[in-house]
Amino acid sequence: MTRRRIIAGNWKMFTDLEEAVALARGVAEATARFATDVDVVVIPPSCLIAPVVSALGESHVGVGAQNMHPEPRGAYTGELSGPMLTSVGCSYVVCGHSERRHLFGETSEFVGTKVAAAHRFGLTPILCVGETLEEREAGETEAIVGEQLRRGIDGLTKEEIAATIIAYEPVWAIGTGRTASAEQAQAVHAHLRAQLVKRAGAQVAEAVRIQYGGSVKPSNAGELLSQPDIDGALVGGASLKADSFAGIVGA
Numbered sequence: 001m002t003r004r005r006i007i008a009g010n011w012k013m014f015t016d017l018e019e020a021v022a023l024a025r026g027v028a029e030a031t032a033r034f035a036t037d038v039d040v041v042v043i044p045p046s047c048l049i050a051p052v053v054s055a056l057g058e059s060h061v062g063v064g065a066q067n068m069h070p071e072p073r074g075a076y077t078g079e080l081s082g083p084m085l086t087s088v089g090c091s092y093v094v095c096g097h098s099e100r101r102h103l104f105g106e107t108s109e110f111v112g113t114k115v116a117a118a119h120r121f122g123l124t125p126i127l128c129v130g131e132t133l134e135e136r137e138a139g140e141t142e143a144i145v146g147e148q149l150r151r152g153i154d155g156l157t158k159e160e161i162a163a164t165i166i167a168y169e170p171v172w173a174i175g176t177g178r179t180a181s182a183e184q185a186q187a188v189h190a191h192l193r194a195q196l197v198k199r200a201g202a203q204v205a206e207a208v209r210i211q212y213g214g215s216v217k218p219s220n221a222g223e224l225l226s227q228p229d230i231d232g233a234l235v236g237g238a239s240l241k242a243d244s245f246a247g248i249v250g251a
C-alpha cells in the first residue's frame with residue numbers, strides 16, 4: 001500500500017500574530033507545487049489558529065492544534081476543546097508531544113483520552129511517542145514506545161486506528177540538532193507498525209501513517225523519508241521558515 005506522505009510543522013510558542021500569518025502564507029506559496037502528492041499541515045499556537053486558517057483561505061495547507069483537552073466543555077480554565085478547535089477550522093491535533101509529557105506531566109493514559117476525543121470530535125490526532133536518551137541507552141526504546149502506543153490508541157475502533165497519525169519523536173533528537181539515523185528511525189517505525197498489526201491487523205497497520213520527528217531539516221529529510229515505514233515528518237525548528245519547511249516537503 002502507498003501511504004500519502006504528511007509533513008507537519010509544529011510552531012510551538014514561537015510566533016506572534018504577524019509572524020504566524022506571514023509564515024502561513026509563505027508555506028502555502030512555497031509548498032503549492034507539492035500539494036497533489038503530500039499533505040502539508042501547520043500547527044500554530046492555539047490563539048493564532050483562527051487567523052492562520054483565514055490567511056490560508058482555500059489553500060492546500062491544513063491546520064492543527066498543539067494540544068487539547070478531552071472534554072467537550074467545562075470548568076477547565078486555560079484549556080481548549082475539540083469542538084472549539086473544529087469551530088475555527090482546525091483539522092488535526094497533536095496529542096502527547098514529549099514537551100507535554102515531560103514539562104506538563106501528561107501520562108500515556110491521559111494522552112489516550114485525547115486521541116479518542118479527537119476522533120469523537122472530528123479531528124485527526126497526531127499521537128507522539130518517543131524514548132529519552134536514558135531509556136534508549138538502557139535498551140528500552142521498543143518497550144517505551146510500544147507502551148505509549150498501546151495506551152495512546154486504547155479503546156479505538158480499527159477505523160479510528162487507521163485514521164490516527166503516529167509521530168515517532170525520540171526525545172533526545174527534539175530541538176537538539178541530533179537526528180536519529182535513518183536506520184535507527186526505520187527500526188522503531190517498523191516496531192510500531194508490528195505492534196499495530198498485533199492490535200488491529202495487517203490491513204489497518206498498513207494504512208497508518210507514521211511520521212518521524214526530531215531535528216528534521218531539508219538536508220536529512222530525503223534519507224529519512226526514503227525509509228519504507230517513514231511516512232512523513234513532524235518538524236519543529238525547521239518549520240519556522242517557509243523555505244526550509246518547503247525543502248522538507250519537497251524531499
Ligand code: PEP
Pocket residue numbers: 010169173174175176177213214215216234235236237238
Ligand atoms: C518537535 O518538537 O516535534 C520537533 C521535532 O522539534 P525539532 O524539529 O526542532 O527537533
